[in-house]
Amino acid sequence: MTDLFSAAGLDENAPQPLADRLRPKNLTEVIGQDHLIGKDGPIGRMLANKRLASMILWGPPGVGKTTIAQLLAEDAGLAFDPISAIFSGVKDLRAAFDRAESRRSTGKGTLLFVDEIHRFNRAQQDGFLPFVERGVVTLVGATTENPSFELNSALLSRCQVMVLKRLDEFALESLLKRVEKETNSPLPLQTDARSALVDMADGDGRYLLNLAEEVTSLGQVAPLSVENLAKILQKRAPSYDKDRDEHYNMASALHKSVRGSDPDAALYWFCRMLEGGEDPLYLARRIVRMASEEVGLADPSALMVAGEAARTYERLGSPEGELALAHALVHITTAPKSNAVYAAYKLARKAAAQTGxxxxxxxxxxxxxxxxxxxxxxxxxxxxxxxxxxxxxxxxxxxxxxxxxxxxxxxxxxxxxxxxxxxxxxxxxxxxxxxxx
Known part of the structure; x- marks a missing residue:
């Protein structure tokens, strides 16, 4: 198997990043994804049956998508041919298919790995179909975006979607132990600082290894406190994109927390969206919408409080105005709920359309x-x-x-x-x- 370090044209004796040195050598070393690669998981069953199907690996950054694809190619005896949708175009795709056709003529199969596959437009995605159907390539695409929104239905119908999980605390701690074994030295961290390091990674294993490498580069130092660690390292930016899947996931979580009368959860998702850079005016509009849709006439004051909070934010801006939004959010979350007006409105619209x-x-x-x-x-x-x-x-x-x-x-x-x-x-x-x- 050609590793990415060698593929980059670097001398094997050149210093390697810690993340590359610790890249799993086989699937059993991949952590946090047992639901897929374990013997009872869908990928595990494919390998046991010696039948590898095309698939889309969907998950957050740093959870092993590229590594799994490389190891799948090795286990299945296929040539690993990686391309990135960010840097590749039609010419690169044609070249990849030509290479696969050439290998096929000699009896060698190809696993075509397409990183960030959602970046390809619809026409480019359609270009994969004949080569997947004829078995010229086994396609493994990687994406951080919801495939049902970003990929053609025709392509999805020919691939299995494998959902990779964000790495939990146990998995991330396992990575830190591998770091200590690789460096033959314990990380110079106090107990609380070690936990803080895991929190900084926010489920991203690759980012955790990069943070750990910065810590190990300090050499022999006294164990760092949380405060000293924070001065040296930067926390990973929240996984949030205002135009993509995470935006809608968190908006949904916020709305359902309000509907479920859970002010703590509502405040949490509200703050998660703010931390991710969401426009507070968008949140203000959502709060007004929820006051009308979820509370309705069970508490007519909820809509007035929500509307006034939105106006307060417009007058004060951030950060003072955000407190008014939080005030309104807690008010509507703790208010009695009724969607009777919302339901009546939808029924009346339907009747009006039918009897216009x-x-x-x-x-x-x-x-x-x-x-x-x-x-x-x-x-x-x-x-x-x-x-x-x-x-x-x-x-x-x-x-x-x-x-x-x-x-x-x-x-x-x-x-x-x-x-x-x-x-x-x-x-x-x-x-x-x-x-x-």
């Missing part, structure tokens, strides 16, 4: 002209304020349209008395209808 040609009943139409009066406009209309309980019980839907029921108050918070009034009006409406029959 029906006219209002004549008795509620104004009659400013004699002709309109002769046609029956406004005849029989009852002014509700003059009726018992300010309720006439008349029909306000088009004639011939069966009366629908859109709004069903949940009976929680401020909707409880609304439910009582609507039940009373329904009873009165039925009584009036019987009298008129």
């Amino acid at each position: 040609s029906l006219m209002p009943p004549k008795h509620i139409l104004n009659a400013p002209t004699t002709m309109m009066k002769n046609l029956g406009y406004n005849q029989g209309y009852k002014y509700d304020h003059d009726e018992e309980g300010s309720f006439s019980g008349q029909n306000y839907f088009p004639d011939g349209m069966e009366r629908p029921s859109f709004y069903q108050p949940e009976g929680r918070g401020r909707e409880a008395p609304i439910r009582e009034r609507m039940d009373y009006w329904a009873k009165r409406r039925a009584e009036i209808a019987r009298k008129n029959d």
Whole structure:
């Protein structure tokens, strides 16, 4: 197997980065992905059956996508041919396919590894299809983005999507032990500082090894405290892209935490998005939306608080205005919940689309002209304020349209008395209808 260090044209005696020296030599050394490469995992079963299918390795940075692809090629007896979608174009793809065709003529298969495969456009992705279908290449693509959004359905139908996990604390600690074995020296870190080093990596094994290499380069020093470690190293930037999958994942987590009445979780995801560089005005809009959709009339003040928090942020900006958003977020999360208005709105829109040609009943139409009066406009209309309980019980839907029921108050918070009034009006409406029959 050609390693990436040799492929770069560097002398084998040149200093190698720690991450390269510790690159696993076989799949059993890959950590944190047993659900895929273990004997009961899908990749493990493929290798046991000596049948390697094309696949997409989807996962965050630094969890072993490239390494797994290299080791799969070795285990399956295939030539490993790596390209990057960032630096490659149509010419490079054609050259890769030509190399694979040439190997095939000599009885040698090819594992074509495409890093950042989502960077290829739709037409370029379509270019893989005939070569995958004919078995010229076994395609292994790597991506940090959701394949269902970024890859053609035709390509996805020919590949299995393997989801790699973010490395947990146990896996990252295992990497640090490998560092100490490789360097034959314990890392000069106090216990809390060692935990802080793991936290800095934020699930990225490659980044952890880079951090550890910086620590080992200090030589023989007294064990570092958390404070001293922070001065030497920089924390990994949060994994967050405002235009891609992480944005929508965290927005979903925030929304569902509010719906689930969990203020701690809502604040956590709110702050995660802020730390990732999200525009606070986007969060302000989300909070207003959630106040309307999730709280509704169970607490009418929620929408007012959310709207005022958004205006406060517009006046104060960051960081002072963000506290007002947090205030509104906790308010709507702890408020009684009802989506009854939201559900009613969707039903009413559907009914309006289906019955859009029906006219209002004549008795509620104004009659400013004699002709309109002769046609029956406004005849029989009852002014509700003059009726018992300010309720006439008349029909306000088009004639011939069966009366629908859109709004069903949940009976929680401020909707409880609304439910009582609507039940009373329904009873009165039925009584009036019987009298008129």
